[in-house]
Amino acid sequence: MSDGQHIAVTALIEEHYEFLYRFAYRLSGSSADAEDLTQQTFLQAQQKFDQLRSPELARGWLITILKNFFRRSFRTQRPAPFSSFTDEIDPEAPLEPEQPIDSEDLQTALNEIPPEFREPLTLFYLNDLSYNQIAEMLEIPPGTVMSRLARGKDYLRRRLTRLLATPPNGRTSNLPHSDGIE
Amino acid sequence: MSMDCRTVRELLDASREERQDWLSVELREAADHVDACDSCSEVLAQWNLFDRQLRSAMSQVAVPQDLKQRLLAACQAESATGNSSAASSSTKDSSSTVTTDNSNTPTDAPSRRQETGRNTRRWMLLASAASVLAVIGFWFWAQNSPTTMTLESVSLALADGLTSDSSRTVPRDVASLAPFDGHFDAHVHDLLWVDAVTPEARGLDLDGQPGHEAAVYQFRLQHGRIAGMLVVLPKGTLIDPPQIDTPSRTNVRYNPMQQVSWTRGEQVYVCVVTRGTIDDLLSQMNRLS
Numbered sequence: 001m002s003d004g005q006h007i008a009v010t011a012l013i014e015e016h017y018e019f020l021y022r023f024a025y026r027l028s029g030s031s032a033d034a035e036d037l038t039q040q041t042f043l044q045a046q047q048k049f050d051q052l053r054s055p056e057l058a059r060g061w062l063i064t065i066l067k068n069f070f071r072r073s074f075r076t077q078r079p080a081p082f083s084s085f086t087d088e089i090d091p092e093a094p095l096e097p098e099q100p101i102d103s104e105d106l107q108t109a110l111n112e113i114p115p116e117f118r119e120p121l122t123l124f125y126l127n128d129l130s131y132n133q134i135a136e137m138l139e140i141p142p143g144t145v146m147s148r149l150a151r152g153k154d155y156l157r158r159r160l161t162r163l164l165a166t167p168p169n170g171r172t173s174n175l176p177h178s179d180g181i182e
Numbered sequence: 183m184s185m186d187c188r189t190v191r192e193l194l195d196a197s198r199e200e201r202q203d204w205l206s207v208e209l210r211e212a213a214d215h216v217d218a219c220d221s222c223s224e225v226l227a228q229w230n231l232f233d234r235q236l237r238s239a240m241s242q243v244a245v246p247q248d249l250k251q252r253l254l255a256a257c258q259a260e261s262a263t264g265n266s267s268a269a270s271s272s273t274k275d276s277s278s279t280v281t282t283d284n285s286n287t288p289t290d291a292p293s294r295r296q297e298t299g300r301n302t303r304r305w306m307l308l309a310s311a312a313s314v315l316a317v318i319g320f321w322f323w324a325q326n327s328p329t330t331m332t333l334e335s336v337s338l339a340l341a342d343g344l345t346s347d348s349s350r351t352v353p354r355d356v357a358s359l360a361p362f363d364g365h366f367d368a369h370v371h372d373l374l375w376v377d378a379v380t381p382e383a384r385g386l387d388l389d390g391q392p393g394h395e396a397a398v399y400q401f402r403l404q405h406g407r408i409a410g411m412l413v414v415l416p417k418g419t420l421i422d423p424p425q426i427d428t429p430s431r432t433n434v435r436y437n438p439m440q441q442v443s444w445t446r447g448e449q450v451y452v453c454v455v456t457r458g459t460i461d462d463l464l465s466q467m468n469r470l471s
Binding site: 018153 | 390
């Protein structure tokens with residue numbers, strides 16, 4: 001690797017490692033897995049650095065690499081059964097908008113969502129990307145992004161409202177490893 | 183007002199962040215509805231607030247303090263390994279030269295070294311062969327291991343693959359699909375359907391990987407009053423196959439294609455109705471069974 005490339009990879013890490021780690025954590029639900037995914041992503045980025053056409057495209061490129069590693073590593077992960085995930089939302093269900101959402105509660109709810117829904121949700125809320133950008137990064141049609149986001153949001157609203165209503169000691173958290181969360 | 187509250191909320195919730203042209207007419211209608219409906223405007227305001235809170239909570243993940251240093255070190259080590267493997271191979275070459283040229287060593291020493299060298303080469307050869315076999319084995323496993331998808335993903339992928347427009351409302355001509363690649367047994371074993379489908383299956387790729395995950399037939403029932411596409415998938419493809427024998431609606435939001443699905447034996451059937459209604463289809467299926 002040339003010195004110039006080394007400097008560019010270092011800059012890439014400095015600029016994007018925090019975002020990528022958070023994205024990886026929200027996808028995997030574990031700090032160890034998030035570290036592995038982040039490291040694999042940068043190692044791959046270093047190897048394929050020639051493929052990066054412009055620095056403005058770096059974040060999208062890194063997200064796509066990380067997403068591919070995640071899908072490969074977590075292919076066997078069993079998501080929540082379709083039926084439980086598709087329960088209809090009660091449009092009148094009260095929310096508790098005054099109460100802030102707890103980061104661990106959010107992860108508990110995310111872990112219950114199939115990965116294909118977790119990916120667009122995480123990108124949408126973490127990076128403020130548009131549907132079209134998410135569709136491009138996840139390599140799925142924009143309509144599918146829209147549908148998955150709407151369904152995922154429905155689920156999170158219901159689940160988080162229920163979690164907020166439950167006292168902390170009565171919760172059944174399935175967080176695999178949560179020491180990375182503040 | 184033609185839109186009901188549920189439709190309005192779903193539409194605005196989905197498009198709040200993005201004003202898409204193809205939804206603009208519906209959006210205007212939905213916005214008019216919200217202006218006149220206190221309940222909808224209250225719910226949507228709550229959802230907006232929830233969105234903001236979710237956005238804030240999503241980024242509350244503590245990043246390990248030394249992560250950056252470890253990443254930099256890993257990349258540096260990886261880069262150095264690439265260089266050092268070339269360096270080490272050249273070191274090995276030069277050491278073997280030294281060994282061969284060293285004629286001052288006791289007479290049995292070269293043969294021991296040669297023996298050791300032979301053993302090393304043998305082990306390296308065996309290790310290489312094992313690696314090649316492992317790679318080939320993994321490749322075969324990866325090629326033959328079935329993709330697993332949720333019924334939701336299948337339904338959405340079918341909506342994408344079986345329509346020819348972005349709003350997924352114009353059914354595609356099945357004949358334009360590639361002939362089915364015979365990846366699995368796609369013969370229609372469900373007796374109710376054997377006579378209703380076209381003899382030739384076409385294939386559809388649902389997961390972006392090589393090979394067809396679904397076989398598609400055109401069907402006609404009641405002299406063409408009910409028509410559409412019958413899709414056959416191996417049951418193992420789905421993480422959550424639909425109910426056995428009992429056809430049920432596969433409701434997926436933003437998927438305008440009407441679908442019912444059921445499992446029979448080792449096959450999952452998804453029926454996409456393009457002419458007639460799902461109710462017509464279900465009552466016809468009940469009558470025939």
